[in-house]
Amino acid sequence: MKHYDVIVIGGGHAGTEAAHAAARMGAETALVTLRADAIGVMSCNPAIGGLGKGHLVREIDAMDGVMGQLADAAGIQFRLLNRRKGPAVQGPRAQADRKLYREAAQRVTAAQPNLTVIEGEVTDLKVAGGRVSGVALADGSEITCGAAILTSGTFLNGVIHIGDQKSSGGRIGDKPSIALAERLKALDLPLGRLKTGTPPRLDGKTIDWSRLETQPGDEDPVMFSFLNTAPAVRQIACGITHTNEKTHEIIRTNLDRSAMYGGHIQGVGPRYCPSIEDKIVRFAEKGSHQIFLEPEGLDDDTVYPNGISTSLPADVQEDYVHSIVGLEKAKILQPGYAIEYDFVDPRALDLSLQLRAFPGLYLAGQINGTTGYEEAAAQGLVAGLNAALSVQEREPFHFSRTSSYIGVMIDDLVSRGVTEPYRMFTSRAEFRLSLRADNADQRLTGMGIDIGCVGEGRRSAFEAKMEALEAGRALMEATVLTPKEARDKGFRVNQDGTRRSVFELLSFPDISLESLCLALPELTAIPGEIANQLAIDALYANYVERQQQDAASLKRDEGWEIPEAFDYSALNGLSNELKAKLDRARPRTLGQASRIDGVTPAALTLILAKLRQARRDKSA
């Protein structure tokens, strides 16, 4: 019987990233998927990144993951969102050519040492000694393993709705994983139901582009990967059109035929990604909604009309699409649909994304109630690294809220659960000013090198960059101006006798790097890229310093893990209300406990006292 250290079930974005992470860690890894040629398929919109999401991709890349590289290879329109706002809230985004993305994913997967792709359907999980020990496949074969990662996306009891038609499936054209779902049901995991939707896909040749405005990419495209500097392929523009009163009228008249409004769907959909039915009902006063027409590839005529996802019947979709300017004659290649699926309440997971009740089994991606390729891949990374670490009998690696968006997401998921498909936003990160897309490598690559998931190429590039940053910063800090010198060079500063370094001056709103370089030519010794990075670091230095205290205290609290069986009722001095609340929430760490509404510092002191007692008893 074949044995692998880590088996990854599912070849979507979470599974791909998980398999690569485990393999990079040196674990013998198998990726089991229904269709090997579907690895790297983008089943929703053909785009990667955005606000918060772009940050996640950068962090995956900083850990030497694959998503950033794939998106760069397939990117056909790059835009840095929030370009006019501060660097902390700028997020890279790209339209991806579906075929190029899939090809790149297949290429890197084939080239990754320690990684084997197995085509098949997993029907059962094998258990030995209370731990996952292997999987059974539909063909009757078995594979043993040290740890397994389940990334089944929307395939668990997936039901696809088009109007009042429904069929089983995780993605249109693919069958659902029913056997595995039955197996999971037996584990008695807390399950919930969510839904998401897609728009109809259009034939680009039948769209009247001449009547539409276009949105080009950036003139100086910003890549996802820290290792890349320019797009790999030809760049294109997207089209923009709008719904109108006629569109809305058609939808309103047919509302009861929509799967959602017809009462066919129980799952909760994302508020930030409503169907066109939802938009028209909830924002009835709006006469028009924007639609982005996103080409799915350079040599693919399919167009993804972003903004009109729907669960209306196919004939209504025809009607409303044709009411839209530029789409009067558009041919629908595949109707839009809504999909309902089961997810596992992520509060059943620990910070490694391991099921607390089932050691050795990790869950990543949409099965945990998230949405988005980037969120899925980031979880895949976490699960892959930790599955490998556990097989190697090493300490788990936990991402912290204080140092990454990945940490924010994992903490949100396992401590608060989800009420709608979870998507990353920059506003979720309380340390947003330090968790930037531009410094993801500075924040994480060092840790990645330490645990061993970063390859040689990235390691040397990273170390060279860090050296240059250090040298540049030293020069900026050593170059000091008195208030008078600063004024003489044309910089407005208080004449208060305080000498200020170039690094400090860069944090002033009206002093730019360019003006400082002009006034102090010695600064041009710092390479442009490095100087720009330092200018960003300087801009936030004051805020970051203030936040560091908060971060340090949060880190201390995160360091105190609360055991599974912690008995709150035995705590003297805690109100019954608070005891009940803590018992329900079951925080994993003192840090999580501190974020529970109503928990006072006094209550934390009591918990801490108990934890200390336990620790002392243990060491005694």
Place this chain on the structure above:
Amino acid sequence: MDTIYALATARGKAGVAVIRISGPRAWAAAHALAGSLPKPRMAGLRKLRLEGEELDEAVVLCFEEGASFTGEDVAELHIHGAVATVSAVLRALGQIEGLRLAVPGEFTRRALENERLDLAQVEGLSDLIEAETEAQRKQALKVLSGAVGKLVEDWRSKLIRAGALIEATIDFADEEVPVDVSPEVLELIEAVAGGISGELRRVGAAERVREGFEVAIVGRPNAGKSTLLNALAGREAAITSEIAGTTRDVIEVRMEIGGQAVTLLDTAGLRETEDVVEAIGVERALDRARQSDLRVFLLDGEEVPLIAPEPGDLIVHGKADVTPHEGLCVSGKTGAGLSELIAAIEERLAGLSAGAGVMTRERHRVAMRTAFEALESARNEVLRGPDRSELAAESLRQATWALESLVGRVDVENLLDEIFSSFCIGK
């Protein structure tokens, strides 16, 4: 680790009050007020000053890291227990960079983390913690009911709205959200900042409602102040004699007038004097009288020197048994006019407490001041334009966190709720 401070002894009037400061800047902070510090674990008498103004004379004690209650550098200021003195010193500490008021239980928490308490001690503290939690809960309930609740609810909804507007332009830049939300955000910030600064003005009076008003009786030597005080208090609190200048120190008598806690102050007789000791008494009496909430001027036929009545002060003609006069007249000896005087004091105090704000605690004051400053900086960042919007958002968060003890936690979900209900997000 930041440096925290708080009153370590019970609030309210006491002979001595201890203020504890703990953390890396504890000694520096004590140094800033005391000018110099005694050796560790040695008591030293120091004058506490802030920006040249004398706050109190205090016994200062310093403990080194590893040899203190919390395990950190600690400084203790043993000061006079008068409410005004304690408030003044706490306020002075709050103005020192890097210091903040400790949250309840925080000293204990630090002691525990630094292994300065054994478990028996901590468990012994749990009763104390319970009491503290209970007090906090009651306080929170009080804050959230009635007029305060309305005010706070209004701030909360405005802060959520302002935060949501800014976050919408940041997180949903690619969607159909307004590009420039600054007019509404500025309006919301102004409204909350205005409300806070109004509350801050009233907080002083509110503290008085809780801790009592001070009413000073002032007059020339031998005008009959002590006799009046004794008559009001109904007991022999101050020594009275026929020799002018008997009352050298300020004598305090706590009593209740019209349901309000009142501290009556009998001050030294006010006159120009060559006597050094008496001059000190006069100076002290003047200070206390000026700081009091209400002054009762006791006239004996002549004007009181060195101090003039402020609007709202009471003018009383004394020794009514000897020289009758128009207006308010009293005799400490016979008790004539006393009830009229009490009624007048009651009326004045009622006027003062009507102006009292709804936030009563020093903690609230600190929270509101922090929030106010954060709102100011949010306003500045909003005015600088959209390229600083993440900094505006940061300041707004700081303001919200500062007010958390008042308005409750504003979670990112609250902002998202507001965003999704206001804007059609989802392209």
